[in-house]
Amino acid sequence: MVSACLKSNRHFAMTHAASGLEAIEKLSLTPFDVLVLDLNMPDIGGLEVIEFVRTHEGLRSLPILVVTTRDDDSSRDKALRAGASRYMTKPFTPEAILSEVTALLEPVR
Numbered sequence: 847m848v849s850a851c852l853k854s855n856r857h858f859a860m861t862h863a864a865s866g867l868e869a870i871e872k873l874s875l876t877p878f879d880v881l882v883l884d885l886n887m888p889d890i891g892g893l894e895v896i897e898f899v900r901t902h903e904g905l906r907s908l909p910i911l912v913v914t915t916r917d918d919d920s921s922r923d924k925a926l927r928a929g930a931s932r933y934m935t936k937p938f939t940p941e942a943i944l945s946e947v948t949a950l951l952e953p954v955r
Contacts, residue, residue, distance in 0.1 A: 851940040866890025885914040900929035909950035
């Protein structure tokens with residue numbers, strides 16, 4: 847759903863990763879302007895991906911939007927403390943996710 851919403855906007859070029867490990871591999875090889883991820887991912891969870899990003903020099907300033915089904919305060923607090931820039935829960939509207947990603951990209955552009 848996230849991919850479909852972002853692909854509908856021709857201003858965004860996207861790359862998809864099916865797991866936390868794949869996301870880390872792609873982040874290590876290619877520069878990105880924003881990272882959108884779920885906390886629930888195979889092999890390496892979203893929190894670990896956030897921690898990886900925040901501990902690597904070239905990635906520390908990468909904006910991170912967490913989009914997840916976890917709507918409890920504890921999950922939100924952990925993600926934000928780990929370094930997520932913004933946090934939103936599913937379900938979401940296409941307009942809401944486009945707005946969040948656009949807001950995170952504004953300082954980059």
